[in-house]
Amino acid sequence: MNKMSDSSLITPKALKHLKKRRAADARFRLYGIAAIVFALSALTLLVIAIGTRAYSATTQYVLQTEIMLDADLVAPEGETSEAEITRNIEGFYTLVRDKLFSEFPESTQTQASRQELSELVNRLAVLPLAKRVATNPTLIGKTIQVRVPLSDDLDLYLKGGSPKDVTVRIGSAGKIETDAEGKARLSSTSGLSKVTSTRSLLEEGKATGSVLLAGGETVARIDSLSPDAAELTLLTGTFEQLANEPLVAHIIPLPEAERPISDQQIAWAIALKQAGNARRVLHTSLVTHTDSTYPELAGTLAAIVGSLLTMMVTACVAIPMGIFAAVYLEEFAPRNRLTNLIEVNINNLAAVPSIVFGLLGASLLLGTFGLPRSAPIVGGLVLALLILPVVIIASRASLRSVPPSIRSGALAVGASRMQAVFHHVLPLAAPGMFTGAILGMARALGETAPLLLIGMVAFVAEVPKSATDEATALPVLIYSWASNAERAWEPMTAAAIVILLSLLVIMNVVVVFLRRRFERRW
Amino acid sequence: MDTVGPAKTDLALTGEGADKTQALTYPRIDCRNVSVYYDDKQAVFDVSLAIHDRAVTALIGPSGCGKSTFLRCLNRMNDTIEGAKVTGDIFMEGENINSPDVDPVLLRSRVGMVFQKPNPFPKSIYDNIAYGPRIHGMVDSREDLDAVVEKSLRRAGLWEEVKDRLTQPGTSLSGGQQQRLCIARAIAVRPEVILMDEPCSALDPIATARIEELIDELRKRYCIVIVTHSMQQAARVSQRTAFFHLGNLVEMGDTDQIFTNPRERRTEDYITGRFG
Numbered sequence: 008m009n010k011m012s013d014s015s016l017i018t019p020k021a022l023k024h025l026k027k028r029r030a031a032d033a034r035f036r037l038y039g040i041a042a043i044v045f046a047l048s049a050l051t052l053l054v055i056a057i058g059t060r061a062y063s064a065t066t067q068y069v070l071q072t073e074i075m076l077d078a079d080l081v082a083p084e085g086e087t088s089e090a091e092i093t094r095n096i097e098g099f100y101t102l103v104r105d106k107l108f109s110e111f112p113e114s115t116q117t118q119a120s121r122q123e124l125s126e127l128v129n130r131l132a133v134l135p136l137a138k139r140v141a142t143n144p145t146l147i148g149k150t151i152q153v154r155v156p157l158s159d160d161l162d163l164y165l166k167g168g169s170p171k172d173v174t175v176r177i178g179s180a181g182k183i184e185t186d187a188e189g190k191a192r193l194s195s196t197s198g199l200s201k202v203t204s205t206r207s208l209l210e211e212g213k214a215t216g217s218v219l220l221a222g223g224e225t226v227a228r229i230d231s232l233s234p235d236a237a238e239l240t241l242l243t244g245t246f247e248q249l250a251n252e253p254l255v256a257h258i259i260p261l262p263e264a265e266r267p268i269s270d271q272q273i274a275w276a277i278a279l280k281q282a283g284n285a286r287r288v289l290h291t292s293l294v295t296h297t298d299s300t301y302p303e304l305a306g307t308l309a310a311i312v313g314s315l316l317t318m319m320v321t322a323c324v325a326i327p328m329g330i331f332a333a334v335y336l337e338e339f340a341p342r343n344r345l346t347n348l349i350e351v352n353i354n355n356l357a358a359v360p361s362i363v364f365g366l367l368g369a370s371l372l373l374g375t376f377g378l379p380r381s382a383p384i385v386g387g388l389v390l391a392l393l394i395l396p397v398v399i400i401a402s403r404a405s406l407r408s409v410p411p412s413i414r415s416g417a418l419a420v421g422a423s424r425m426q427a428v429f430h431h432v433l434p435l436a437a438p439g440m441f442t443g444a445i446l447g448m449a450r451a452l453g454e455t456a457p458l459l460l461i462g463m464v465a466f467v468a469e470v471p472k473s474a475t476d477e478a479t480a481l482p483v484l485i486y487s488w489a490s491n492a493e494r495a496w497e498p499m500t501a502a503a504i505v506i507l508l509s510l511l512v513i514m515n516v517v518v519v520f521l522r523r524r525f526e527r528r529w
Numbered sequence: 530m531d532t533v534g535p536a537k538t539d540l541a542l543t544g545e546g547a548d549k550t551q552a553l554t555y556p557r558i559d560c561r562n563v564s565v566y567y568d569d570k571q572a573v574f575d576v577s578l579a580i581h582d583r584a585v586t587a588l589i590g591p592s593g594c595g596k597s598t599f600l601r602c603l604n605r606m607n608d609t610i611e612g613a614k615v616t617g618d619i620f621m622e623g624e625n626i627n628s629p630d631v632d633p634v635l636l637r638s639r640v641g642m643v644f645q646k647p648n649p650f651p652k653s654i655y656d657n658i659a660y661g662p663r664i665h666g667m668v669d670s671r672e673d674l675d676a677v678v679e680k681s682l683r684r685a686g687l688w689e690e691v692k693d694r695l696t697q698p699g700t701s702l703s704g705g706q707q708q709r710l711c712i713a714r715a716i717a718v719r720p721e722v723i724l725m726d727e728p729c730s731a732l733d734p735i736a737t738a739r740i741e742e743l744i745d746e747l748r749k750r751y752c753i754v755i756v757t758h759s760m761q762q763a764a765r766v767s768q769r770t771a772f773f774h775l776g777n778l779v780e781m782g783d784t785d786q787i788f789t790n791p792r793e794r795r796t797e798d799y800i801t802g803r804f805g
Binding site: 341342410412413414415416417418419420421422423424426430431435 | 604606609611634635637638641642643644646648649650651660661664665711714715717718
């Protein structure tokens, strides 16, 4: 009996061991799950943070209006050549500005208010319109519908970004008394007390900001506010309209002097929006325009094209070189001290900071070889050097994973070494090689530092046509947009990041597709 | 690249010429003082033996005795191993195939090889067979190639099983079928000699029996050298047997004689299972 229990599988000691092992097992699994949860939540946080910031840049407020293309302004002296019309930005701008003046007659009284109204639309915003007319001169003399982006500050205000305003609906005005000086008085509206309390809450009782009262297309400023009465100054529109429409109070806590747009400009913006002339449309110029100093006109097209050109140069240099180097080292090179040294150096090269490659590019490619500054060809070469070790290492690993029996099989039927490698080993290693290459390319696509050093940070207003033109790249554009001071750049930067990330995702999808398509089992 | 086929040499013997009437004992390969070194370590010591045509020669011996290494000398596969060095003379048709002037690629098209583990290319069954004839430029038309593929598969006893699925990957076949595919692949380049390195060690008994039948069938056309761990297999399929021990050739003779009346004590000990 005693002997039986000795050889039993279930003893207290064995149970203790089992319990310990199961606990260790569970702990290990828990660590793994925790790590994955942490990684996933970090990723989600990143996507949400960028996504919410970029969201407001997906749309844009434009001034949509019908304009008669007056031949005297658009093509003075009857000059209708494409270049002449495109150059005549001033004429088109005058058309748009005059349209605004006719929309808001009150602005024409003083030079200052004319100036203020003109600021609603940037002078350069008419450039696409000018180009459109230049390519199709028959439009001259006709009335066409145009869309011009509003200035970035107004755009930001209308999207509810900055300056922040709080709206309070206060119903119909009831009665508005006007006096001879154009001052008006609004009394006994139940909503006024709500405005007063909201305002004192927002401004902590200091009343330094502005309160605008809007009804229909009319906007007035409240000069003095008490719970039962308010004194108004008309900014745009008529008092009759104000008296008849349901009123909305816009409380803007930020004092007028501290914000880029005045009460008057806000009033015009509100009126334009009410009239349906200021519309929120898809922000296509983000990918069809090149860079600009004005955020409402800026786009990423030049940077995308620059990035693609750079990637093309990188791919043409790094992928064949990396693959051939890997094939030689793995399949043909003798194993000796020299190849060992080369191997160690390739591995070390993969760990060199990217900015060092930038310095090399600046001194060697720009300095010694005199290649053009800021050009994708130089950027591409530098990035190719940067990812070459990665491509070589990935390709070698992929070649090593091909079983040697395939090589022997090919050699045994009389294939030469070259034939064995090119007919059998390479096709099997190809998916892994492409994966390595594209992952390397993805790294290159996101590199900023080396490009800064070779001058690809220049302001580029033209889409580069070849690899030797001046260009910039997406990550560099993001870097320079992020360092701009204006608030409107923040969503633009986030949107550019989203574009960059989408390109990376596309590349990774291509990797997955290639793997699935060409992977062979043996 | 190297598309020089055996048909273009003056020694174009295809192993299937019906007009050749060599006697069973005619030595096709004559090895003299063959030694193999891996770097500084000697693996095969001064082996001299003759391999006869239209016969199966079995190389037996315990693991690590150098039989596989010796086999790989016969088609210069040792060249592909870094640090391996082969000395001595191996005469085939009066030519020393160990001479540096001999093109190993050309040699391998005349001395086929089948490996321990079936290693079909991850391509279709058809392409597995067609690869050799293609790279050697042995066929001019698609019809010729189809004929070669069919003939090779028939000789390897695989045709009936795969004729309807030639486009499927070779790796989709069973282990035994894969090994017969590899034999067909070797036959397709019309070799004179077929080397087999433990061709059945990864197969089950039924597949093994199938391969053994095949080897017996192929013996009528080719000179076959087989390395095996199984003494029963050597006894069943071979006409001549060479016993290796610690890199030395201990004894060589007719299979009946080796198994029933070995001259050497070591051979007897090994065959009776006293070591190995």
